[in-house]
Amino acid sequence: xxxxxxxxxxxxxxxxxxxxxxxxxxxxxxxxxxxxxxxxxxxxxxxxxxxxxxxxxxxxxxxxxxxxxxxxxxxxxxxxxxxxxxxxxxxxxxxxxxxxxxxxxxxxxxxxxxxxxxxxxxxxxxxxxxxxxxxxxxx
Numbered sequence: 163x164x165x166x167x168x169x170x171x172x173x174x175x176x177x178x179x180x181x182x183x184x185x186x187x188x189x190x191x192x193x194x195x196x197x198x199x200x201x202x203x204x205x206x207x208x209x210x211x212x213x214x215x216x217x218x219x220x221x222x223x224x225x226x227x228x229x230x231x232x233x234x235x236x237x238x239x240x241x242x243x244x245x246x247x248x249x250x251x252x253x254x255x256x257x258x259x260x261x262x263x264x265x266x267x268x269x270x271x272x273x274x275x276x277x278x279x280x281x282x283x284x285x286x287x288x289x290x291x292x293x294x295x296x297x298x299x300x301x
Contacts, residue, residue, distance in 0.1 A: 164192040171199035171206070178206055184238075185213035190220035197227025200234065208236040212266070221248035228255045228262075235261050240294070241269035249276030256283035256290060266294040 163186060171178065193216060200206065216224075221244055228234065239252075249272045256262065267280075272295060284293055 168195035168199040176205045180208040182210040188214035193220040193223035197224045200227035201230035210238040212238045212240040216242040218248035221251045236264040238266040240266045244270040246276035250279045253279035253283035256287045264292040
């Protein structure tokens, strides 16, 4: 699935604008291949990885690809088992990424520490227009 898609993206550097692989049982193991592909592709504007078990390791594996890509404007990682650790990695990406305008991290387990890291990155990145997060209820 995602390995084949990543391979195709590496071969075709332009044309495709949006990838939606919502709820496709994608795990962190395939994120390195996708990250390599993102670094090469020049017209990809949106990536929707929602409802996949990426976890923090998947976010970390995707980091370099996101930092290398200068075309991605919208990234959805809602319901991907991301915690504060993954939020901090995304904050690092936001600090250096100039084209990302929409980041969706809803339905993950991100608490105050992760939100604070994202807030600091949001203050630096003046291009980001939408940052979607959930409010965690205290128990």
